[in-house]
Amino acid sequence: MTYVDTKPALKAEAQKLSFYYGGTVQALKSISLGLPDRHATALIGPSGCGKTTYLRCLNRMHDLYPGNRYEGVVLLYPDEVNIVDHAIDPIEIRLRVGMVFQKPNPFPTSIYENVAYGLRIRGAVPRSELDGAVEQALRDAALWPEVKDRLRDLAFNLSGGQQQRLCIARALATGPEMLLFDEPTSALDPTATARIEELVTELKQRITIVIVTHNMQQAARVSDYTAFMYEGELVECDRTEKIFTNPSNKLTEEYVTGRFG
Amino acid sequence: MQRHIDQELADLKSQILRMGALVEEQIQGSIKALVDRDVDLASRIIERDALVNSMDVDIDENCMRLLALQAPAARDLRFVTTAMKISTELERMSDLAENICERVIELNEEPQLKPYIDIPRMANWTMQMVRESLDAFVRSNAVLARKVCADDDFVDNLTHQLFRELLSFMIENPGTITRAIRLTFIGKYLERIADHATNVAELVVYMVEGKIVRHTTPPVLSDNET
Numbered sequence: 001m002t003y004v005d006t007k008p009a010l011k012a013e014a015q016k017l018s019f020y021y022g023g024t025v026q027a028l029k030s031i032s033l034g035l036p037d038r039h040a041t042a043l044i045g046p047s048g049c050g051k052t053t054y055l056r057c058l059n060r061m062h063d064l065y066p067g068n069r070y071e072g073v074v075l076l077y078p079d080e081v082n083i084v085d086h087a088i089d090p091i092e093i094r095l096r097v098g099m100v101f102q103k104p105n106p107f108p109t110s111i112y113e114n115v116a117y118g119l120r121i122r123g124a125v126p127r128s129e130l131d132g133a134v135e136q137a138l139r140d141a142a143l144w145p146e147v148k149d150r151l152r153d154l155a156f157n158l159s160g161g162q163q164q165r166l167c168i169a170r171a172l173a174t175g176p177e178m179l180l181f182d183e184p185t186s187a188l189d190p191t192a193t194a195r196i197e198e199l200v201t202e203l204k205q206r207i208t209i210v211i212v213t214h215n216m217q218q219a220a221r222v223s224d225y226t227a228f229m230y231e232g233e234l235v236e237c238d239r240t241e242k243i244f245t246n247p248s249n250k251l252t253e254e255y256v257t258g259r260f261g
Numbered sequence: 262m263q264r265h266i267d268q269e270l271a272d273l274k275s276q277i278l279r280m281g282a283l284v285e286e287q288i289q290g291s292i293k294a295l296v297d298r299d300v301d302l303a304s305r306i307i308e309r310d311a312l313v314n315s316m317d318v319d320i321d322e323n324c325m326r327l328l329a330l331q332a333p334a335a336r337d338l339r340f341v342t343t344a345m346k347i348s349t350e351l352e353r354m355s356d357l358a359e360n361i362c363e364r365v366i367e368l369n370e371e372p373q374l375k376p377y378i379d380i381p382r383m384a385n386w387t388m389q390m391v392r393e394s395l396d397a398f399v400r401s402n403a404v405l406a407r408k409v410c411a412d413d414d415f416v417d418n419l420t421h422q423l424f425r426e427l428l429s430f431m432i433e434n435p436g437t438i439t440r441a442i443r444l445t446f447i448g449k450y451l452e453r454i455a456d457h458a459t460n461v462a463e464l465v466v467y468m469v470e471g472k473i474v475r476h477t478t479p480p481v482l483s484d485n486e487t
Contacts, residue, residue, distance in 0.1 A: 216332075220334075245334075245339065252335075256334040257334050257336060257337045258266070
């Protein structure tokens with residue numbers, strides 16, 4: 001098989017990124033990994049390999065706990081902001097880099113307010129534009145037809161799959177450049193999973209996607225690039241079809257064929 | 262770690278081997294029928310082609326099932342898709358052995374044109390290629406597979422040599438044309454069987470190395486050329 005390796009432009013890039021939990025436990029060991037702009041990159045690897053840790057570095061999620069320490073840089077392009085620089089306000093980063101978690105976590109409020117929340121804290125969105133922005137985000141998350149007549153309902157009344165799409169709409173509302181998914185379908189049934197995967201495939205046309213998944217077939221279906229991590233190190237990152245048909249590294253081969261992990 | 266899929270893959274491998282052994286018998290038998298002028302044997306081989314066909318279907322179904330249920334990846338994926346294609350190649354070889362037998366039955370309606378020397382030689386080479394290509398598959402041996410690809414030229418040369426010889430018969434005596442053409446066909450069938458063995462060998466190179474060497478002219482024969 002021949003692979004046309006025109007290097008795509010990057011949206012973000014970790015350079016020698018190491019990360020320590022509580023200042024002592026090293027969870028990432030000098031990771032250098034670029035994330036192609038407007039493509040989906042899947043992070044795979046056995047539990048504890050550091051894939052979620054890496055993902056969380058990308059929007060400073062680790063700052064919530066004291067003692068955590070970053071080394072190296074994560075550049076967000078095009079302006080080359082160092083995401084893990086403490087001088088940079090994490091709120092600024094999180095407006096540009098959204099996140100969707102394993103379990104849907106809507107706020108205990110209405111569907112409308114869930115989506116409007118990010119826009120409100122960002123401020124400067126006039127009331128007249130808020131309705132339109134909420135509708136657009138819900139449309140982008142393929143949820144609008146199902147909720148348009150019940151925007152004032154409590155978000156918890158939605159099904160699990162709908163709640164997850166609401167969380168995606170909430171993340172999309174602030175117009176992020178990159179969206180991080182941490183096992184977004186592990187709590188969903190196959191139909192809801194398929195809808196989220198469809199959505200990811202659509203979104204990656206205009207937003208950079210990074211997805212952590214334990215489901216190899218999901219990684220194969222939705223991603224353009226796949227990075228395999230093991231024990232805090234990046235083992236191999238390549239085009240997804242290469243990783244799943246003919247990986248270069250023996251360890252990757254063993255992992256994707258289910259020989260370990 | 263012993264995985265459930267390992268047993269399934271081992272079963273698939275032995276399925277291919279059983280089919281390969283039967284196809285070898287078909288080819289060998291067709292040449293024996295020619296040399297011994299044995300119409301009964303030729304008929305039996307023609308009948309037995311149905312068995313090869315059903316094995317091809319079984320292997321196909323097994324591969325489809327494995328792809329759907331086990332979702333194999335990387336080397337396992339290459340193994341299953343290769344097995345699926347090898348099965349098709351073997352089925353075509355058996356069809357060609359059947360074609361040889363059809364010509365044998367026709368040839369036996371007339372006296373033998375000439376002593377058969379080159380055809381059995383070609384058949385031996387061809388069968389060796391078939392055997393070695395399957396051996397390469399079973400042992401995941403890309404070196405042996407590349408050797409099989411190289412051997413194909415020898416069979417091609419023998420085919421041309423046979424054709425020139427038969428042409429001289431036809432020019433000298435038009436009464437020999439029917440028989441000479443039938444023998445030319447048999448030469449062509451053997452040459453096609455060798456081509457299918459080459460295809461199998463090329464598939465094995467892909468399975469082992471993940472490199473596609475099909476449709477490359479000249480065939481990529483060493484690792485450092487790609």
